[in-house]
Amino acid sequence: MPIKWKTTEIETPEGKVKVTHWEKHDPQKLMEALQHNQIDRKGKNSIVTVHKFGSHLIAAKLFWSREATNRFKTLRELERRRLAIVETPVALVELSGEPLRSQIVTLYKKGTVTLKEFLNDLRYGVETKRKAALSAAAKLALLHAAGFTHSHPHENNIVVDKHGNAQLIDYKLIEKNIDSLDTRDPLYFEHWSGLIHGNTTTAEKFYQRLKDHYRQVKEKAQRQTIASR
Numbered sequence: 201m202p203i204k205w206k207t208t209e210i211e212t213p214e215g216k217v218k219v220t221h222w223e224k225h226d227p228q229k230l231m232e233a234l235q236h237n238q239i240d241r242k243g244k245n246s247i248v249t250v251h252k253f254g255s256h257l258i259a260a261k262l263f264w265s266r267e268a269t270n271r272f273k274t275l276r277e278l279e280r281r282r283l284a285i286v287e288t289p290v291a292l293v294e295l296s297g298e299p300l301r302s303q304i305v306t307l308y309k310k311g312t313v314t315l316k317e318f319l320n321d322l323r324y325g326v327e328t329k330r331k332a333a334l335s336a337a338a339k340l341a342l343l344h345a346a347g348f349t350h351s352h353p354h355e356n357n358i359v360v361d362k363h364g365n366a367q368l369i370d371y372k373l374i375e376k377n378i379d380s381l382d383t384r385d386p387l388y389f390e391h392w393s394g395l396i397h398g399n400t401t402t403a404e405k406f407y408q409r410l411k412d413h414y415r416q417v418k419e420k421a422q423r424q425t426i427a428s429r
């Protein structure tokens with residue numbers, strides 16, 4: 201079932217905010233979670249805040265309003281089409297005051313670390329690391345087959361669970377495919393394989409394997425899309 205949305209205006213100590221949220225969520229509780237239940241900060245500039253919201257963890261990021269509206273629209277479209285979700289949208293919080301700014305709230309992917317942390321973790325062997333990279337390439341392939349590019353799938357914009365299942369995050373740069381834009385994302389495969397294999401020859405072989413896997417998953421997804429039309 202696609203998410204049902206609702207918009208509610210709420211008074212806060214900082215002024216009025218307009219919250220576009222899941223119909224089944226209490227927007228007041230969501231605002232309280234954003235204001236009081238912060239449990240972590242993430243990212244180079246610590247701009248992503250992580251909050252407890254009922255049984256969920258949610259991630260909030262602040263943007264200029266126009267940017268937020270556009271990004272949120274893309275996230276909603278991806279969710280509605282159930283094709284290749286990068287992050288599940290939870291809310292758009294339009295703050296009052298000048299300059300106009302808004303927060304995008306998404307579901308935080310629990311129990312994950314970044315691909316970079318995963319590939320640097322000595323507890324995992326080469327096969328598990330390869331599995332994580334292959335899984336990330338497959339997720340990109342699905343996104344591309346759906347007609348979107350990520351544009352910046354570096355190892356901090358991918359998170360991995362302890363089994364090596366990768367998920368894409370960071371919707372900042374996602375755009376609708378324009379011609380051959382999706383040739384850019386797979387360039388990152390070279391970097392991932394370099395992080396797994398210090399040895400140039402092995403890294404090159406695994407890079408090829410990532411590209412093959414990417415192509416196979418993408419072609420299969422495209423065939424399925426055509427068949428279901």
Ligand SMILES: Nc1ncnc2c1ncn2[C@@H]1O[C@H](COP(=O)(O)OP(=O)(O)OP(=O)(O)O)[C@@H](O)[C@H]1O
Pocket residue numbers: 242243244245247248259287306307308309310312313314356357359369370371
């Ligand atoms: N939905 C999520 N699930 C799990 N982790 C997340 C999620 N969103 C963000 N993170 C964590 O927060 C970090 C920064 O998030 P994100 O990439 O969205 O922001 P950014 O603006 O690119 O930050 P940076 O300046 O670090 O690149 C990620 O590298 C990841 O560790």
Ligand SMILES: [Mg+2]
Pocket residue numbers: 356357370
């Ligand atoms: Mg990022």
